[in-house]
Amino acid sequence: MKKRVIWAFMFLTAVLLLAACSGKDADKEEKDDSKNGKTEQAEKVVIDNDGFVIEYDAAPKRAISLNQHVTEIMLALGLEDSMVGTAYLDDKIYEPLQEAYEKVPVLAEQYPSKEQVIEAEADFLYGGWSSAFNEKGIATREELKELDIDSYLQMSSTNVGPTLEDIYADIRNIAKIFRVEERGEELISQMNQEIEEITAKLPEVKEPVDVLVFDSGETDVFTATQNFMNTLVTMAGGNNIFGDVEGNWATVSKEDAVDRQPEMIVVIDYGSTTVEQKIDFLKSDPALSQTPAVQNERFVTLPLSAASEGVRVAEAVEILAKGFYPEAY
Incomplete structure (x- = not known):
């Protein structure tokens, strides 16, 4: 009887120790993610994107950017590891982002086909222009949703009279979708500083x-x-x-x-x-x-x-x- 009690006590102690270690590891991972500007939020993220409501239980892991300016936003947020493709390069990529850009496959000179998107097993498409999401482009956003592929359209590129704040709103939305809000705020702060330095020199x-x-x-x-x-x-x-x-x-x-x-x-x-x-x-x-x-x-x-x-x-x-x-x- 005493042996059974002792074994039961030892088993319970081992379980508690494992749970404690797991908790510490989880805390460490959360802290490490926090240091990298990444927050793995448990709650659902809901984004109203130009009237198209998107709900995310987790950050996309296989994203494709469809125009150069939104590709550069993703790279500036450090999201190259969450990307399986880019497309539609207009000219040379922004030099500070070149190294990150080279890590992501280029799927097409212009828009990839729907078949290419499916083959890449994409779970998220980021379009800079509305032409990306129609029948002449890749597919409508409704069609993509039926394929379990979420989408985001850069609202500052479609709004009439866009401002800096409109661009920042898009950056914040992407940062929120990918659970990297801290990186988003750091990017916006960096952009503001660069703009202030340039405009201060204007005659x-x-x-x-x-x-x-x-x-x-x-x-x-x-x-x-x-x-x-x-x-x-x-x-x-x-x-x-x-x-x-x-x-x-x-x-x-x-x-x-x-x-x-x-x-x-x-x-x-x-x-x-x-x-x-x-x-x-x-x-x-x-x-x-x-x-x-x-x-x-x-x-x-x-x-x-x-x-x-x-x-x-x-x-x-x-x-x-x-x-x-x-x-x-």
Whole structure:
């Protein structure tokens, strides 16, 4: 009888010791995650993304980013280990993120097919532009949900007149979805500091330089109106000559562009048409060549990835400011 009591006591003691050790290990893992800015929350995360409500019981583990500016957000949050693919690179990846980018497979030059997404066993798609989530892109968000694939659309890239705070709201949502809220706040703080350092160097401007944003076009001009490019131009001390037109983008006539007499042209760099080809077109076009900007050869090149609603705001403002006011730098 005594032996049974002793064995029972020893067994109970061993169980309690194992439980205690497990608890300590769990506490240690939680502390380690906390140090890395990652919090494994037990509660469900609910995100209202442009009217599409997403519920997460856990952070996605097999994510695919579908446009460069949102790829860079994920990498800046240190989420490369949670990614199984990227797509649609517009230009060179942001240099500080290059090493992390090389760890993630590139699935397609543009959008991957639905079959590629399924083959990658993705559980989350992050789109920068609404074109990612339609039948011509990959699939609708409803179709993806039926495949048990969650999705997020960068709201600051679809809202009219997006602000810095809109970008920060997207960053916070992604950080919350992946349970890395602390990293999200650190990224936002870093961006704010970089922006403050750049804007502090800007010259005092009495009359902002009039700017035409040239995206593309031959018979007409496709230009930025009230999208984030408008915000960037303003931050850099410029005046977007089509900033009074509703919407984010607009196709305007060459005659209207000439009438507004731009002193500077921002050429957006992306796609198969090079910046040199775009500038050659502006110089040779009978109408656009008559603008002060072309006659004085005042052009500044801005990569689409820097112009988009991502992590490169400070870089974009600096590029524009140096182009607008070279005498101050």
